[in-house]
Amino acid sequence: MPGVIAITGLRTFLGRRLARRLAAGGRPRIVGIDHVRPHGLPSEIDCHRIDLMAPDAGETLAECFRKESVETVVHLAFRQEPSADLEADHELDAIGSMHVLHAAAAAGVGRVVVESSTRCYGPRPDNPNFLTEQHPLRGHPDDHAMQDRIEVERLLTAWQSRHPDIAVTVLRPCWMLGPEAAHPVARYLARSVVPMLMGYDPLIQLVHEDDVLAVFEQAARMPHPGTFNVVAPGVVPLSVLLRSAGKRVLPVPHPFLHRLREFPSQTLTGDPPAGFYDYLRYLWVADGTRGWAEFGRPLYDTRETWAAFVGARRLRSMP
Amino acid sequence: MSGAPESPDLLESALAAFTGRVRERVGHEAETDELFEWFEQLRRTAGAIGVRERSGEIDDFGMDREYIREAAPILDLLRTRWWRIAVGGTDAIPPEGPVLFVANRSGLLPWDGLMLADEVARRRDGDRPRFLIADWLITLPWVQPSLARLGGVRACRENALRLLQTGRSVIAFPEGAKGATKVYRERYRVQRFGRGGVVRLAADLGVPLVPVAIVGAEEANPILFKVERAVRPFGIPFVPVTPTFPWLGPLGLLPLPAHWRIAFGEPIDPARFGVDAASDEIAVARLNEELRRQIQQQLRVLLRERPNAFG
Numbered sequence: 001m002p003g004v005i006a007i008t009g010l011r012t013f014l015g016r017r018l019a020r021r022l023a024a025g026g027r028p029r030i031v032g033i034d035h036v037r038p039h040g041l042p043s044e045i046d047c048h049r050i051d052l053m054a055p056d057a058g059e060t061l062a063e064c065f066r067k068e069s070v071e072t073v074v075h076l077a078f079r080q081e082p083s084a085d086l087e088a089d090h091e092l093d094a095i096g097s098m099h100v101l102h103a104a105a106a107a108g109v110g111r112v113v114v115e116s117s118t119r120c121y122g123p124r125p126d127n128p129n130f131l132t133e134q135h136p137l138r139g140h141p142d143d144h145a146m147q148d149r150i151e152v153e154r155l156l157t158a159w160q161s162r163h164p165d166i167a168v169t170v171l172r173p174c175w176m177l178g179p180e181a182a183h184p185v186a187r188y189l190a191r192s193v194v195p196m197l198m199g200y201d202p203l204i205q206l207v208h209e210d211d212v213l214a215v216f217e218q219a220a221r222m223p224h225p226g227t228f229n230v231v232a233p234g235v236v237p238l239s240v241l242l243r244s245a246g247k248r249v250l251p252v253p254h255p256f257l258h259r260l261r262e263f264p265s266q267t268l269t270g271d272p273p274a275g276f277y278d279y280l281r282y283l284w285v286a287d288g289t290r291g292w293a294e295f296g297r298p299l300y301d302t303r304e305t306w307a308a309f310v311g312a313r314r315l316r317s318m319p
Numbered sequence: 320m321s322g323a324p325e326s327p328d329l330l331e332s333a334l335a336a337f338t339g340r341v342r343e344r345v346g347h348e349a350e351t352d353e354l355f356e357w358f359e360q361l362r363r364t365a366g367a368i369g370v371r372e373r374s375g376e377i378d379d380f381g382m383d384r385e386y387i388r389e390a391a392p393i394l395d396l397l398r399t400r401w402w403r404i405a406v407g408g409t410d411a412i413p414p415e416g417p418v419l420f421v422a423n424r425s426g427l428l429p430w431d432g433l434m435l436a437d438e439v440a441r442r443r444d445g446d447r448p449r450f451l452i453a454d455w456l457i458t459l460p461w462v463q464p465s466l467a468r469l470g471g472v473r474a475c476r477e478n479a480l481r482l483l484q485t486g487r488s489v490i491a492f493p494e495g496a497k498g499a500t501k502v503y504r505e506r507y508r509v510q511r512f513g514r515g516g517v518v519r520l521a522a523d524l525g526v527p528l529v530p531v532a533i534v535g536a537e538e539a540n541p542i543l544f545k546v547e548r549a550v551r552p553f554g555i556p557f558v559p560v561t562p563t564f565p566w567l568g569p570l571g572l573l574p575l576p577a578h579w580r581i582a583f584g585e586p587i588d589p590a591r592f593g594v595d596a597a598s599d600e601i602a603v604a605r606l607n608e609e610l611r612r613q614i615q616q617q618l619r620v621l622l623r624e625r626p627n628a629f630g
Contacts, residue, residue, distance in 0.1 A: 125454055125455075125457040125458045125473075126454050126457070126473070126475070127473075128473065128475050128477035128478050128481075129379070129380055129381075129472065129473065129477075129478050129481070130379075130477070130478075130481060132477075197460070198460060199459075199460025199461040199463075199464070200460055200463065200464060201464040203377075203379075203381050203467075234379070235377075235379055235381070236377065237377060237381065237464075240377070254460070282457070283473075
């Protein structure tokens with residue numbers, strides 16, 4: 001009898017879909033945690049309204065985990081969109097994760113699955129072409145979301161050494177695209193004219209949303225302890241991706257793009273933050289071998305992921 | 320100097336190939352329409368300000384076969400007319416399987432790696448080894464994408480390991496930055512070979528090491544002296560002063576038409592030297608020094624054979 005699975009951040013893109021997938025697979029009871037109940041979820045999924053930013057969130061969560069006798073915690077409650085309020089982002093991403101981990105330990109859950117990202121490695125000129133899971137997480141100084149995520153991973157390592165009996169899975173997907181994916185990078189790549197850094201053309205790696213969900217589902221159902229990059233095979237230069245979709249490329253000199261860092265409208269328009277452009281400058285491709293061995297080969301490679309993303313957008317924009 | 324680019328046939332064929340491609344894109348009907356052709360060319364040029372249109376034939380390290388095919392006439396021109404490269408010891412190149420080539424390094428831009436990779440590819444049925452490039456080249460716009468397309472890979476153990484493990488050959492320059500930035504009067508004095516990383520790598524994987532001596536690249540990019548103290552406060556480690564740079568501006572970065580000679584040495588099996596994956600540091604260092612000595616020796620021979628750097 002599989003144990004109860006709790007999903008924090010039920011309203012996130014992954015949270016909603018993962019809950020639905022797990023529920024469709026039957027058997028385990030799914031408990032969602034978010035501060036608002038999302039619309040349109042199957043009724044068998046219970047949602048506990050807990051605000052991870054509350055000072056006593058750890059206690060409330062532990063109470064909830066204990067009452068539901070939760071076996072597995074899937075932690076997905078991270079900020080999805082860049083906001084102007086970096087303090088609040090930090091509060092949710094880093095401190096919220098701390099609460100979740102403390103509650104998991106207090107309630108004696110068996111397994112924890114945490115969403116991270118290959119962006120944590122950071123776009124660096126001195127990266128090897130393929131970053132393995134052992135590579136240090138160096139991030140990017142302007143990518144605050146990833147700075148917080150690196151802090152979460154650090155916290156997790158320390159926490160794990162105090163609770164060696166809890167199996168921890170850290171999943172690091174790269175840029176996730178697909179028919180439905182909606183996040184700043186997807187919006188950026190969906191434009192018809194895409195600004196690129198003049199004179200740079202890094203190899204890009206993508207992963208399909210279905211493949212990411214499949215990996216999370218496996219990690220939620222069965223123990224897969226360890227840290228895994230969740231990426232699709234194959235790399236494609238950014239310019240090839242864009243041109244294959246018939247997009248126009250607008251080359252912009254990078255000192256100019258970096259000037260836009262403090263530009264306030266960026267947070268209003270939902271564009272990716274300025275540090276983002278370094279991800280279009282240097283390599284940060286991850287080695288997926290370990291993840292493929294554990295969870296199986298993804299259905300889509302980078303090109304097919306891109307085709308699925310572009311195709312779905314094109315269909316949607318048809319009159 | 321007889322080495323000027325006096326090769327109308329090669330240049331012409333390169334130009335014809337380019338025009339042919341433009342025509343192909345424009346379509347046969349518009350072939351006579353000069354204005355249209357002109358527009359098309361303008362559009363292409365405008366598009367190339369960022370990066371060139373790239374083919375789909377790209378491998379996991381970003382090498383682009385289509386791009387190399389397009390660059391072939393220029394590479395041939397450099398090889399036959401500009402540097403008049405003479406190659407020796409080609410019988411020593413293992414006909415197949417991954418090989419770790421080890422060569423002496425000179426010049427800021429990796430012309431030596433590029434030409435050596437080309438020479439090997441011509442003798443191994445197009446099996447092109449990847450040349451390892453310094454970190455700072457990765458930060459340069461335009462330089463980095465084109466080097467990656469031509470087969471340049473950032474020099475680090477992870478990359479070399481992965482390339483060799485997947486059956487691809489690698490050209491390493493263990494001198495690293497010390498070789499690339501040495502001044503002209505220290506030319507052909509092979510610097511320390513890092514910390515023995517190449518030997519360790521070859522021993523771990525059981526891959527043969529092939530020492531290669533390259534003469535000519537030093538004269539192609541001579542650094543007369545380095546301005547160091549004056550530019551340090553600006554975050555630049557040094558500015559090289561060459562006979563042409565910075566006097567001629569960016570044009571001064573073009574390499575000079577020196578005579579090149581490349582000599583391949585006999586492949587070294589690390590195991591034959593008693594070095595394997597479990598060897599201690601002293602054994603690795605010994606073979607590392609042996610490798611350096613062989614290349615230095617070969618350089619002396621080549622320099623004696625070559626009467627004049629530019630003649």
